[in-house]
Amino acid sequence: MLAKKVVWVEASPVLFASLSKNIQGLRPESNKRSFFQRLHGNVQTEHLCVNALIGDEDANEVDFHIYDNDGKSNSVFQIDRSTSDYDFLNETGEVLKMPVKELDSALSEVGIRPEEVDVLVVDTQGAELLCLKGASKLLANARYVEAEVSTRPVYQGGVLLTELDTWLSSRGFRRKTIVRRHHMNSVYKRIA
Incomplete structure (x- = not known):
């Protein structure tokens, strides 16, 4: 089953502008469908962009740190320099x-x-738990969560795998990915 709707959330205004431009060609009115969609007659996925910094509560302004790798590491947290x-x-x-x-x-x-969201993908540079805490309504409906996880500190104050596992488990999700690297993505499936 293909996704009916994909929502892209980006905090950086510069990256958001680029992301919005890139997904214009993915909109249903563009008539650009993949080979699989044409072959099977599937309806095209709707893509939406939201420019927002996501956290655990609607709040005042916080610092959002910009890094020198084209936005891949921008975060509310600073890099943990305790390791090299x-x-x-x-x-x-x-x-x-x-x-x-x-x-x-x-x-x-x-x-x-x-109820429109059954898969939630979270890659927020150490702030995954903060993001999930602010998504209680979405999590109540989601069947899967994919999150970036770390077994050792990458960001000062960033969530670690054991903490994320415990928190998601208390909400009915179990990790389905074997974590083989200290920093990678992991999939959680609703079991309850």
């Missing part, structure tokens, strides 16, 4: 002051109902 794993990564010196929104709130503002 990320010595190559540096802040640009630019720190954006941005308001925080719960994911539930941000999606509600663009007309997305929680």
